[in-house]
Amino acid sequence: ETGVTQSPTHLIKTRGQQVTLRCSSQSGHNTVSWYQQALGQGPQFIFQYYREEENGRGNFPPRFSGLQFPNYSSELNVNALELDDSALYLCASSLGTGTRIQYFGAGTRLSVL
Amino acid sequence: AQRVTQPEKLLSVFKGAPVELKCNYSYSGSPELFWYVQYSRQRLQLLLRHISRESIKGFTADLNKGETSFHLKKPFAQEEDSAMYYCALSGPSEGKSTFGDGTTLTVKP
Numbered sequence: 001e002t003g004v005t006q007s008p009t010h011l012i013k014t015r016g017q018q019v020t021l022r023c024s025s026q027s028g029h030n031t032v033s034w035y036q037q038a039l040g041q042g043p044q045f046i047f048q049y050y051r052e053e054e055n056g057r058g059n060f061p062p063r064f065s066g067l068q069f070p071n072y073s074s075e076l077n078v079n080a081l082e083l084d085d086s087a088l089y090l091c092a093s094s095l096g097t098g099t100r101i102q103y104f105g106a107g108t109r110l111s112v113l
Numbered sequence: 114a115q116r117v118t119q120p121e122k123l124l125s126v127f128k129g130a131p132v133e134l135k136c137n138y139s140y141s142g143s144p145e146l147f148w149y150v151q152y153s154r155q156r157l158q159l160l161l162r163h164i165s166r167e168s169i170k171g172f173t174a175d176l177n178k179g180e181t182s183f184h185l186k187k188p189f190a191q192e193e194d195s196a197m198y199y200c201a202l203s204g205p206s207e208g209k210s211t212f213g214d215g216t217t218l219t220v221k222p
Contacts (some may be wrong), residue, residue: 033210041214042117042199045158048208056208090157097208105155 002027004093004105012111015082021108023091025041030091031055031073031097034066037092041076043090049074050097086112115140117200119213126190127221134216135186136174136200144202146176146183148211151197159197160185170194190220 013019025032026094027030031050045058049068063079072093078085088109092102116139126132138144148160161169163176163183174185183200200213 019126031142033208035212042119042201043210045209045211050208078159092157101159101162102210103159106156 004064004091006070006089006091006105006108010105010109010111011022011113014050014113015081015083016064017081017112018023018077018079019081019110021089021091023074023076023093025072025074025091025093029093029095029103030072030096031100032068032072033091033092033102034074034076034086037088039087046076048097053112055097058094071085083112086110090097115144115204115209115211117202117211117213119200119216120150121196121216122214123158123217123219124135125219125221129189132187132190132194132218134200134218136185136213137182138181138185138200138202140181140202140204142204143178144204145156146174146212147201147203148172148174148183148185149201151199153196157199190218192219192220192222195220197206 033048034046034067037043047057048055052068065077088107090107091105094100094102134170140170146163148195150160170189203210
């Protein structure tokens with residue numbers, strides 16, 4: 001059984017650029033959630049994908065978008081990067097939606113200069 | 114709006130002492146509550162969830178709906194319990210999870 005993997009581990013971008021972060025869910029899991037974790041804060045929910053459809057979204061602007069693929073892997077895309085987008089981005093997978101145990105990846109550290 | 118508050122950013126106790134990490138929440142309805150833990154250089158992982166009513170690594174947490182709290186307790190802290198602890202809630206059928214800002218627990222020898 002493979003765990004949740006995220007790529008890349010670190011990324012540096014400049015303001016206004018676009019970025020794509022990737023997540024492979026744990027084997028057998030059909031749900032992926034994305035979180036943004038700023039320094040000193042807890043993870044903030046961005047959105048969740050269940051069977052390739054968005055299933056819930058947090059208070060993030062439309063320039064944060066996502067995809068889930070038939071193999072349940074997922075991408076998080078952020079357009080028009082701002083300095084405040086600098087954070088750790090976490091992906092978590094689970095089997096089903098709602099109150100399920102989430103298994104987290106190690107995260108992607110994004111720095112926007 | 115749903116909210117999770119962990120009032121203590123830092124908590125330090127001596128080995129063998131009792132420890133309680135506080136978590137208060139606001140939610141319209143009956144949420145599911147979780148405690149996640151992150152040990153040094155490891156990823157975030159589930160410690161326990163209230164519907165399981167189990168004790169993990171000596172930790173327990175009781176959901177108090179009247180006080181809207183879900184405090185994490187352990188009678189005798191160990192040095193290996195030193196970590197960051199996050200309280201989180203989810204609605205029964207929601208995709209969204211809300212996390213607190215975490216408490217860093219340090220257990221001194």
